[in-house]
Amino acid sequence: MTLSRALPNPQSSMTSATQTAYTAIQRMIVTGLFPPGQKLKIETLKDRLQVGASPIREALSLLTSDQLVERIDQRGFRSAPVSLENFDEILRLRCALEDMALRQAIARSCPEWEEALVLAHHRLTRADAADDTVFEALHKAFHMALLDNSASPILLRYCSQLYDLNVRYRYLAGRSLNYGRRDVGREHREILEAAVAGDANAASARLLAHYQKTGAFLRDSGLVPVTPDE
Amino acid sequence: MTLSRALPNPQSSMTSATQTAYTAIQRMIVTGLFPPGQKLKIETLKDRLQVGASPIREALSLLTSDQLVERIDQRGFRSAPVSLENFDEILRLRCALEDMALRQAIARSCPEWEEALVLAHHRLTRADAADDTVFEALHKAFHMALLDNSASPILLRYCSQLYDLNVRYRYLAGRSLNYGRRDVGREHREILEAAVAGDANAASARLLAHYQKTGAFLRDSGLVPVTPDE
DNA sequence: CACCTAATAAAAAACGATTTTATTGTTATG
C-alpha cells in the first residue's frame, strides 16, 4: 500500500480527468444547463471542472461524435443546436434501430438476459421519481437492458447515443409534463412482459408506441424554445 | 497580403493539426498500415506526423468514436481489433441503414439529386482503378451520393462510418480479389438506373446485393488473418 | 528454482505557456 501523495487531484482515484470532463459536460448539455447553441469556452470549463485544457478538449471532441457538441472550424465548440427536424430524425432512427436491436435480443433470448431484464425493471419501479439523476440512470438502464442481448455492440452504441439525444429534448421541453396523465409505469411493465414472453412483435410494437407517445408529447408542448447565441 | 511567417508548419494553410492527424491516422488504419490491435503510441505518431501530442490525442479520441481505435483505460490507444462477428455486424447494419437512407432519398427525389448522382457515377467510371486513393474516394462519393438526399444527417453519419469500417476489412483481406471475376461497374450502373428511375425496391435490392456479394467475397478469402499484439 | 518484491524505465495523461486566429472597437478616410 503506497502512501505517497496525499490528495493531489480532486476527482477520486482511478478516474481520468478526461472521463470526469466528459461525464460532467455531457450531463450539463443533456439536462439543459448549457442551452443549445451555447458557446463552450475552454477556459470557462477548465476553471469550472478544475482540469486542464487538454482533457476538456478531448471530452469535447468525444461529445462532438455524440452529436451533443458542435465544433466550428477555428472558432471552438458550442452546444449542438436543436430543431424540429433533428428531433424527428432522432425519433425515427431510434424506432428503427431499437426495433432491430430488440428483435435480435429476443431472438437470442436466454435466462440470464430475462433475469437481468426483470431486475432492471424492478429497480426502475423502486426508483424515487423525485431524484432526477438516479431515476434517469435507472430508466436508461432498463431500456438498454432490453437491447443488451442483441450482441451487436455498434448498434447498441448508436441506440445509446440516440437515447441521450432524446433525453436532452425531454429536458428542454421541461421536466413537468413527463409525469402527467400517462401511466408510464404500465407501459414499461407491458414491454417487459412481452419481451420476457419472447413475443417480438408485441414487444417491439409496445416499445415503439412508448417512444412515439413521448415524441408526440414533446412535439406538442413547445419544443425548441429559446435558442440563445451565447 | 500578409507576408509574415515563411513556412512554419508542414500542413498547408487553413488546416488544423488535429484535422491533419485525424485524416492521416484514419487512412493508416483503414488501409491496414496499422494492423488490428497495433499499439498507437503518442510519441511515435507525434514524430511521424510532425504535430504535438494534443492534436494526436484529440484525433485518436475522434477515431475511437468511429470504432477504428480502441482506448484502453490508462494504457493508451490501439488500432481496433477485428473479428468475424464484427465484420458480420457491420455488414448487417450497413444493409439495414443504407436501405433506410436510400428509400428516404428516393422518396424525396429531385432533379438536383439525380444530376449529382449521375455525375458521381460518371466520375467513378472514369476513375483510374490503379490509383487506389482517388478510386476509393470516388467510390465512397458515389455510394454516399445515393444516400445524400435522405435529409437525415445522423443516419448519413452512421452510414459513412460503417462504410469506412467495411473498407478496412477489404484492405485487410488484400487488395487483389476485388477486381477479379465480378463486374462491379455493371452493379453500380444498375443501382444508379434504379435510383434515378425512382424504383426504390429495385434500387435497394441491388444495393444490398452489391454489399452482400462483397461480403461473401471477403468472408471466403481468409478474413481476419494475423492479429499481432504489437 | 520459482515466486514475490522493489527499483527502474517507458509511456500516458495532464498542465502551463506560447503561438495563432478570430473578434471587437476605434480611427481615419472617402
Add this chain to the structure above:
DNA sequence: CATAACAATAAAATCGTTTTTTATTAGGTG
C-alpha cells in the same frame, strides 16, 4: 455619415514539460 483599414483584445489551438501511471527488470527470499 458610412465604410474600410487598423489596432487591441480575447479565445482557440498547439507545443514542450511535468506528473502520474503502468510495464519491465533485477534482486532477494521461501
